[in-house]
Amino acid sequence: MDRAPGLSVRLKLTFSYAGFLMLAGAVLLGAFAGFLGDYRERAQDAGEVVIAPSGTELLRDFAPAAAGAIVFLLVFGLAGGWILAGRMLAPLTRLADATRTAARGSLSHRIELEGRQDEFRELADAFDGMLARLEAHVAEQQRFAANASHELRTPLAITQTLLDVARNDPNRESSELDERLRVVNARAIDLTEALLLLSRTDQRSFSRDDVDLSLIAEEATETLLPLAEKHDVVIETSGDITPTIGSHALLLQLTTNLLHNAIVHNLPEYGTVEVSTAVGPEDAVLTVENTGDKLSPHVVATLTEPFQRGTGRVRSDHVGAGLGLAIAKSITQAHDGTLSLSPRAGGGLCVTVRLPTTARQVT
Template sequence: MNERDDRPRTERPRRLTARMRLTLSYTLFAVTAGLLSLAVVYVGMRYIPNYPLTSSNPRYRSDAPSRQEILDSLLRAGGYALALLTAVGMAGGWLIAGRVLRPLQDITGAAHRAASGALEHRIALTGPRDEFTDLSDAFDEMLARLQRSFEAQQRFAANASHELRTPLAITNTMLQVAAADPAGQDWGKLVARLQDTNRRGIEISDALLQLADLGHAPPDLAPTDLAAATEQALTAVRDEAAALGVTVTADLRPAPATGNPVLLRQAAVNLLHNALRHNLPGGGQVTVTTGPDPRRPGRVRLTVANTGPRLTPEAVATFTEPFLRGRGRTAETDPARRGHGLGLAIVAAVADAHHGELHLTPEPAGGLRVTLDLPGTGGGPGV
């Protein structure tokens, strides 16, 4: 970036306002049109025959003006007319320019308010559709997206602080109790609890780092098989499914996709963890399928469906929000079913990084169906 680009906006050279430039443009156009009209009349008058006008009666003296006198009078009257036209053009141009630029002043005011942090303000420009209303609507849409993003970032920062503070506070409490009564402690049990709390803090930190990396650095994409990544994920969660008493049924058909194998495996693991931990207390089921998308040629999908309590569409719509667990923001009392509330948020980020889509649908009988839809090999982002 050169030195000029680094200068603050206040150092820009002062120029005429847009309203004044428009006014001068209108006036110049009006005066130019008047001058051209006068020139045409003047040139036309030059071709009038220049013979003396006399009376048929020699005794009467003719007072008819000559051609030169007519031209002189025309120039004099034209000068007065041009002066009046300039004044009228300036006044009219100033009023017209102000009326035309009034929506731009509203947009500028909204931009200044947004710069000061007031993102809730909307221009809501009325009137027929033109360039200004299109700009206003685009600006309002941008403000709405910025407001949603800013509010989500604030919630994320607050929730992340709370989640990271919780294991530290628990650790501090256990250490204080142990320090107050060293002889009455079961040190083996205390160490195990400290290790479990520390592991949870590490998991949250790793998940936050992964979520941050997905939001800033695009992953390396290459031809891969979504079915293979899902099969690896099933192997990783097999013991957890057995411990929770959940039956997993898989139908893995080839699903050649363009993606990152590591991230796709992590997304599949997160979907399976979510389906296992938010299931029925006993006799739960999870169904996993992969293959081409029958409704969208050129794309592949991974579907994970589980049994569980009935869910409302309003609740499901918030599940990809970071730190939102199956019970809202309250952690599960059962350690085996406890999560950190970032699983589906990471899957959503993986889907965005792969130009894919994540769909969450509540099952009528209870439970959730999650579909990860990705471009197939050679499909590209726009398929």
């Protein structure tokens, strides 16, 4: 939720500690001054000779010392409060760092806060327990997807072989049903391979090398150029050398998915796709922008979910398995990057991928 800016908890604790220390000091100094005045009056009433200054002289001599003591207490309270508040809130800082790490998709990190049991340790232990359960649950889902995909590959391949044999049999006439079966089986194979790739990227089980996003964009463009010509789409590429670190195969798959999506979900004719790469201060940026139907922000926000497609954006062929953008997002996150989608004002979609540059790559 949106909140107005305010002071940090550490600063609030610092001011509270310093204010309380100043108040205690002021009360102590006031009590001391009152004690001196009361002592002088009682001594005079008893007829004792009191070598003490008058009230005016006492105030004049005592005020500078009191003011100095108050200033000292203020400085000491601010410095001490800042240090003490930092020590007290250090566990919350570690908890916030662990939360941000988990939000980036890494569930293996644990806080493991040392020390005796208290409220902060209880919170950290509960958070570690939650991360452990989430990691186990996600790992179980990934294993299920991978195992199911592996199990499906063999029967689908056998079915495809049987359909090809039937198609090439000179003694048998090919029918429309045969062609539909081949198309459906081919899409099932594509879906199986996509699920395997999605499981692989989620587990981050790949090696990292120096790569150039501009060369990867050119390679993906050359591969999909026949498809673009078939759909009457013009591809425009631009950009300088854009270095990053990652898997060449996965980043090529990422770019190919984005480019394929931009070609297929485009205008019926005279459509365009713009592919560009650039190097920012901290990021290597890949942008794929295409013409097409107008999309609402609500629809765009769901396009990276598995099996989600925008209304009216699916053609009769080359529709894929509905995992193209989901796989692209998964590959991006596995490379410690971000993928963002935004609708174009004139229709179509703009996809921006930001990956760490070589200098700030996290391994």
